[in-house]
Amino acid sequence: MPATPEEAAVNSADATPALRKRHGNGPLFFVFGTAFAVVTAIGWGYSVMNYSGLAGGVYHQVVSYEVASADEARITFEVNSQTGAQCLLTALDDQHVQVGQARSTVEAGNRIVTTSVDTVREASTVEVASCREQDPQD
Known part of the structure; x- marks a missing residue:
């Protein structure tokens, strides 16, 4: 019989060897x-x-753009694709409203492309919205 209730509580917390082995106290569990x-x-x-994300294997980067007039903007961009790409270009005004859109077909390989985007009013920026691989049947 334990001398005090505290000793009884301490002794009851001791694990038996079978309980210790069952819960992975050995090196095999660690390994x-x-x-x-x-x-x-x-x-x-x-x-x-x-x-590679949802973009596929097409890499694109804007090289430069310029606003040629109130109804036209030009963009030069680089595209690297294996089978050719179809790129969507957008022109935005100073309030980030889309004022023009164009599509550009790019041949396979590493290409630098310059194209124009017709706008409804003066654009402040032109960007490549997306480029996707062309379907081989097209």
């Missing part, structure tokens, strides 16, 4: 846990490195 963590980290890193 499997570490291996799982390493494999998960490598898989996550591989998936992040290979993620």
Whole structure:
């Protein structure tokens, strides 16, 4: 019989050897846990490195743009695609309202393209909204 109630509470918290072994106090549990963590980290890193997003394999970058007149703007941009690309260009005014839109077809490879966008009023900026790979049947 324990001498005090405090000793009874302390002694009741001691785990039995069977309980300790069942809950993974051995090195095998640690080895499997570490291996799982390493494999998960490598898989996550591989998936992040290979993620291309919704844009596909087309890279585009604006080189320059100029507002030629109140009803026209020109843009020069670079496109890199494997099978050719269809790019959507938009012209915006100083309040970020779209004032013009154009499509440009670009051949395969690394190309620098200059094209005009007709506008309904003077634009303040021209941008490449998107570029997508062309369908091989087109």
